[in-house]
Amino acid sequence: xxxxLRDIAHGRSGDKGDAANIGIIAYDDRGxxxxxxxxxxxxxxxxxxxxxxxxxxxxxLPNLRALNFLLHNTLGGGGTVSLKFDAQGKTLxxxxxxxxxEIEN
Amino acid sequence: xxxxxxxxxGQGFWGDLIExxxxxxxxGEIDYLVMDYLAEVTMSILQKQKNKNPNLGYARDIPELxxxxxxxxxxxxxxxxxxxxxxxxxxxxEAVVDVAQKxxxxxxxxxxxxxxxxxxRIDEFLESGIELNHMETGESIVKIKERVLSANVYFGAFPIxxxxxxxxxxxxxxxxxxxxxxxxxxxxxxxxxxxxxNKLSAGTVAGHILECGAQATGGNxxxxxxxxxxxxxxxxxxxxxxxxxxxxxTKHESLxxxxxxxxxxxxxxxxxxxxxxxxxxxxxxxxxxxKLEDLGNNRVKVFDVxxxxxxxxxxxSVSYADGCSAVGSLTYSWPQALTKxxxxxxxxxxxxxxxxxxxDEIRTDYIGYNATHESLAKEINEDDINEIxxxxxxxxxxxxxxxxxxxxxAPLILTGPPxxxxxxxxxxxxxxxxxxxxALIPKSLVHPEVKILEWK
Numbered sequence: 001x002x003x004x005l006r007d008i009a010h011g012r013s014g015d016k017g018d019a020a021n022i023g024i025i026a027y028d029d030r031g032x033x034x035x036x037x038x039x040x041x042x043x044x045x046x047x048x049x050x051x052x053x054x055x056x057x058x059x060x061l062p063n064l065r066a067l068n069f070l071l072h073n074t075l076g077g078g079g080t081v082s083l084k085f086d087a088q089g090k091t092l093x094x095x096x097x098x099x100x101x102e103i104e105n
Numbered sequence: 106x107x108x109x110x111x112x113x114x115g116q117g118f119w120g121d122l123i124e125x126x127x128x129x130x131x132x133g134e135i136d137y138l139v140m141d142y143l144a145e146v147t148m149s150i151l152q153k154q155k156n157k158n159p160n161l162g163y164a165r166d167i168p169e170l171x172x173x174x175x176x177x178x179x180x181x182x183x184x185x186x187x188x189x190x191x192x193x194x195x196x197x198x199e200a201v202v203d204v205a206q207k208x209x210x211x212x213x214x215x216x217x218x219x220x221x222x223x224x225x226r227i228d229e230f231l232e233s234g235i236e237l238n239h240m241e242t243g244e245s246i247v248k249i250k251e252r253v254l255s256a257n258v259y260f261g262a263f264p265i266x267x268x269x270x271x272x273x274x275x276x277x278x279x280x281x282x283x284x285x286x287x288x289x290x291x292x293x294x295x296x297x298x299x300x301x302x303n304k305l306s307a308g309t310v311a312g313h314i315l316e317c318g319a320q321a322t323g324g325n326x327x328x329x330x331x332x333x334x335x336x337x338x339x340x341x342x343x344x345x346x347x348x349x350x351x352x353x354x355t356k357h358e359s360l361x362x363x364x365x366x367x368x369x370x371x372x373x374x375x376x377x378x379x380x381x382x383x384x385x386x387x388x389x390x391x392x393x394x395x396k397l398e399d400l401g402n403n404r405v406k407v408f409d410v411x412x413x414x415x416x417x418x419x420x421x422s423v424s425y426a427d428g429c430s431a432v433g434s435l436t437y438s439w440p441q442a443l444t445k446x447x448x449x450x451x452x453x454x455x456x457x458x459x460x461x462x463x464x465d466e467i468r469t470d471y472i473g474y475n476a477t478h479e480s481l482a483k484e485i486n487e488d489d490i491n492e493i494x495x496x497x498x499x500x501x502x503x504x505x506x507x508x509x510x511x512x513x514x515a516p517l518i519l520t521g522p523p524x525x526x527x528x529x530x531x532x533x534x535x536x537x538x539x540x541x542x543x544a545l546i547p548k549s550l551v552h553p554e555v556k557i558l559e560w561k
Contacts, residue, residue, distance in 0.1 A: 010328040010367065012320075014376040017241070017543070023374020025367065027328075050480045059380050061393045064370045070378055076468070080146050080539050081427060083468040083498035085476040093327055095478045 117318025162193030261386030284312030306412025335361025
């Protein structure tokens with residue numbers, strides 16, 4: 001069964017130099033089980049193919065039902081140097097929520 | 106000792122909602138008003154202003170705000186803590202003194218924290234073998250030394266604690282961590298031990314929640330954002346802190362916004378790296394340890410926060426000049442809006458190439474199509490698109506190339522694809538690019554100093 005990430009989670013993103021961080025928070029415990037299992041660093045890297053040019057690191061915050069992703073080399077040089085329209089990665093959390101996840105029924 | 110204190114966030118950045126601090130001091134009871142004004146880019150702008158006029162270099166919103174709130178904070182005994190002193194906290198404090206005198210306010214103690222500005226000390230450090238290498242690339246600062254615009258150390262909560270212990274009503278600092286502004290009154294009021302890292306981390310977490318203003322109370326909330334009421338008068342967050350390190354995040358009842366598990370969780374994840382190592386000058390907080398309990402009625406308890414001893418370094422933020430950039434845009438209407446915009450981009454790039462201009466980077470985005478989500482944007486049916494804005498940005502170390510680029514946008518209106526408009530702003534002008542050089546410096550080399558300004 002395919003589910004939309006945006007149906008089970010919300011999030012926020014921002015900049016850390018040339019890296020972007022994306023925090024994804026599940027709405028409930030079942031949602032956290034799903035993202036904890038399926039929303040891997042590899043999948044996020046693949047999702048942002050061509051946008052994230054460095055590695056993706058994943059950190060877990062189970063108390064908050066949340067995962068934090070650091071996407072290195074993503075913001076076109078970062079903050080004030082970047083020519084990107086969204087130079088601070090503010091819309092990247094929404095971009096990650098576009099993902100669909102295949103889960104067992 | 107007080108059994109609790111209420112610390113209110115008044116600004117999340119310089120340029121934030123001007124009414125917010127006024128609401129915080131008038132719509133309910135608070136003990137402290139904390140205001141973060143400094144982003145990295147702000148420091149270089151302020152340094153530039155100070156270079157032109159030695160009496161400037163701070164957030165000039167502060168005297169204007171003080172004129173409105175000084176009588177109120179004096180009457181209610183609310184203390185104000187801000188890092189809006191920028192690169193000239195003394196001048197900022199003197200401007201506030203002027204306001205107070207003008208209003209006839211007596212017996213006000215203003216403290217200033219200085220010592221964070223190390224712009225004049227870089228050579229001294231280099232000579233003594235402190236290399237200020239780039240934290241990520243490891244390169245030596247010598248490479249950019251001649252182009253440095255500003256250089257500041259991030260101080261933490263303790264200089265502010267010293268100021269409060271000296272009886273300050275208002276504390277104005279230069280580069281202080283956003284979290285230190287909120288942590289300091291807790292240490293001061295509750296007498297927390299300098300080695301009680303769990304409590305220092307609890308206060309740091311509260312500071313992280315407060316530092317971006319309404320981002321904790323429903324602003325920029327990607328959850329059920331349509332459920333947020335009264336954005337027009339959004340309440341900024343208030344940390345109700347207790348001596349045991351527990352903090353309840355809330356807001357004034359009569360203001361808009363929302364404080365829930367979800368709004369707080371989003372802010373906790375904002376701009377963090379490894380959650381187990383949230384490093385400040387005061388402690389290393391473990392964000393994975395944080396527990397939240399939604400108490401209802403816009404109250405969320407933050408508790409059980411753990412943390413470790415601080416590191417032996419201060420973070421240094423150096424800004425330096427790194428060439429110029431310019432951005433131009435034109436808007437194309439239906440039909441074939443995207444096809445026209447893409448054609449215009451090709452024509453423009455060919456002209457720039459023919460002119461043999463030198464650019465480090467040229468980047469085109471199509472606003473209305475893929476400017477935010479890039480390759481993740483869905484393909485669009487051009488028949489359904491009313492208009493597309495072509496935005497083209499260039500960066501170069503050759504200012505002449507940037508200037509010429511600025512003169513190549515308008516000609517596209519008569520020499521390119523049709524149904525084009527949106528050139529009212531004039532030629533794109535070169536703006537200076539300011540880049541950042543993060544580094545570390547041993548704490549033993551830089552010392553904060555607290556000065557008190559007092560008058561009768």
